[in-house]
Amino acid sequence: MFTFKKRKQSESLDKIPAHIGIIMDGNGRWAKKRMQPRVFGHKAGMDALQEVTIAASGLGVKVLTVYAFSTENWSRPEDEVKFIMNLPVEFFDKYVPELHKNNVRVQIIGETSRLPQATFDAMERAREKTKHNSGLILNFALNYGGRAEITNAVKLIAQDVLDAKLNPGDITEDLIASYLMTNNLPYLYRDPDLIIRTSGELRLSNFLPWQSAYSEFYFTPVLWPDFKKDELIKAIAEYNHRHRRFGGV
Template sequence: MFTLFKRKKEAAPVNMDKIPAHIGIIMDGNGRWAKKRLQPRVMGHKAGMDALQEVTIAANNLGVKVLTVYAFSTENWSRPEDEVKFIMNLPVEFFDKYVPELHKNNVRVEVIGETERLPKETFDAMKRACEQTKYNSGLILNFALNYGGRSEITHAVKEIAQEVLDAKLNPGDITEDLIANHLMTNHLPYLHRDPDLIIRTSGELRLSNFLPWQSAYSEFYFTPVYWPDFKTEELHKAILEYNRRHRRFGGV
């Protein structure tokens, strides 16, 4: 089954039978986008919210099941204080401004990360969005907010070690599935916990501590496009490239 998406000069066929069920996006380049336009860096983060709404609805329309977006890492606290404060207010603005539209599109909002460290206003807005959309059955928009992959794995190891100490587990019981069940993505549908496709914008070629366990067999797509300019057409390009891949998962 194929559908056509109009591009500038030609229509590009996207294989609707090969849509990635789970897409992860490292939304990079907001500050450079603003700097290129002689604007403060924070304006790039603001423009990035518009891109996120558009891409979320486009992914939902394509039948993507989970969209995990890297909104704020555990390392981002080292940025200038004013920028961090602005970024921490963005979820408040995003959830209040955009969630009604996402709700209408049957999108469910979820959050992973060390949310207890978030400012109260940010945490409360996040909880409201999750509560408002919890019965929606469409795409899961999964925010990685104050998230770090190594921290996630460390926390999982501590939990498992405690279960061994409490005689709830034997070391021999520890499997990959058990570890996965202790990761922050354990709330996602079992078959869609691991991203099929990870997209990084802005031309950088690294994961930056984003879902290191879950991305073991993900396909990667890197683009020089800054995140605020990554709209529906760019998503289609990424999926077209995914369509061309042959995923072997270590086989032939």
């Protein structure tokens, strides 16, 4: 596990990443440590998300993409999946009013057609209520898988070539990016500058594989429900001491 030297906050937060991606991991383990069911951890994780979102907004972050549910998570126990799918409903009722006051705009990426209707409707209400806000974009990756996203983009591009809307020579990195789900984000903020994963795991787990090609990574043993504003500041402080070369020197 990485260890970091203690640094002065004033010298560590000069560069705020415009787009932060978070793999919110460890809810189940957090609950187990407290001898509670896993769903108890997911509920606590929503409280952490609200605090981190408001903190990120105050720091000047433009986009916060959070990995809420992957395409692989359907294999979890049925009761747990049902609970997670109900969280967006609770999120709208409990959390969106406060986020709305903080000028946060809610968006979603993922295969939404498979979501339960109540889940989809709750996210649509959150998106509609906040669509005119001009602050931080809270971008939920819900029923999202990076490989499925790229596969779908390839199919769409192939179809456009067949329909003579595109020539093969037109296909560039920018064009491929425009077919990805993150194309609804502002152009300059589509790719995360920093990706945070909690709980000590050291992998991407199919989260934004195309977009993260030059992202900085921050791994912490802190379980997601315990990841609050001070932990976010630690991650950004570490980001400030990275030198991003994008393949150069």
